[in-house]
Amino acid sequence: MNAAEFTLEALETPALTKAHLADLLFEQIGLNKRESKDMVEAFFELVAGSLIEGTDVKISGFGNFQIRVKAPRPGRNPRTGEAIPIGERRVATFHASAKLKEQIHGSIEQQGGPSEVEWSLGAE
Numbered sequence: 001m002n003a004a005e006f007t008l009e010a011l012e013t014p015a016l017t018k019a020h021l022a023d024l025l026f027e028q029i030g031l032n033k034r035e036s037k038d039m040v041e042a043f044f045e046l047v048a049g050s051l052i053e054g055t056d057v058k059i060s061g062f063g064n065f066q067i068r069v070k071a072p073r074p075g076r077n078p079r080t081g082e083a084i085p086i087g088e089r090r091v092a093t094f095h096a097s098a099k100l101k102e103q104i105h106g107s108i109e110q111q112g113g114p115s116e117v118e119w120s121l122g123a124e
Helices: 018-029 033-052 098-110
Strands: 057-059 063-070 073-076 083-086 089-096
Touching (some): 033 063
Antiparallel strands (some): 063 089
């Protein structure tokens, strides 16, 4: 079954959650509820585990998840204005694939939206 055959009509909230993904596997693929939940959990544990180990995660046609090390920098307590050093840290970033960007861009054009979209999916 390809991704275009999945429908998201049952979404009650504007966000797609792990519970919704498990429900979709149950309804549209036929897995039982426990298997669906376990499969979704296993997928996200695998992605998170790979990122924690420092391995990039590349999902063809969707995008890349990467770990980036941010350098230490000076910061400020917004309440007191006191200077506080912010240490080096690792952050996860996501970069959408060209295919996903084209699909999103196409859906905006179909809705009568702007003809150009500015992308800023990577965290800085």
